Amino acid sequence: MTGRAEGLSCTGRRAGYVVAVFPLGQVARHGERFARPPGCGINQENQSRGFMGNLHVTMTDIDGVKHEFPDVEEGVSLMELGRSRGVAGIMGDCGGGCACATCHVYVAADWWNEVGEPDDVEFAMLDMVADVMKDTSRLGCQIKMNGNLDGLEVTVAPASGY
Ligand code: FES
Numbered sequence: 001m002t003g004r005a006e007g008l009s010c011t012g013r014r015a016g017y018v019v020a021v022f023p024l025g026q027v028a029r030h031g032e033r034f035a036r037p038p039g040c041g042i043n044q045e046n047q048s049r050g051f052m053g054n055l056h057v058t059m060t061d062i063d064g065v066k067h068e069f070p071d072v073e074e075g076v077s078l079m080e081l082g083r084s085r086g087v088a089g090i091m092g093d094c095g096g097g098c099a100c101a102t103c104h105v106y107v108a109a110d111w112w113n114e115v116g117e118p119d120d121v122e123f124a125m126l127d128m129v130a131d132v133m134k135d136t137s138r139l140g141c142q143i144k145m146n147g148n149l150d151g152l153e154v155t156v157a158p159a160s161g162y
Helices: 078-084 109-115 120-127
Strands: 009-014 017-021 055-060 066-072 104-107 137-139 152-156
Touching: 055 078, 078 152, 104 109, 109 152, 120 137
Parallel strands: 055 152
Antiparallel strands: 009 017, 055 066, 104 137, 104 152
């Protein structure tokens, strides 16, 4: 079956395929391809492991090790990326809920304008780790990759002493 899967919910994605659950619990057979249902985000952990995109991210971990990721998919957050690839210092304890700051990163100065400032909620969370906060601090879970961020460079912030 191909084409648009109207009214279905998406529960996961692997290798470009969306697994759709039918109203009566029937699951699409392996390999059947569906367009992503409207409103079906890709920021859930189980949907971000098999990156197939071509966006590039450079992430330096808390030990100073630089990681190059040339295959990041649009919509993946920096927290999801760092955590799934084992980048030291990216914890993501709250799962992306903007409530823990264990995904704190410093955005490279050249990228600050493109990434943009945190909103008030994110800034309040960053204020909880003010001892390690910088002018270019952001929460990795709040930065979702898109074409404008291709080539983005960030450094994982050290843990707060608070
Ligand atoms: S994962 Fe908790 S604030 Fe980002």
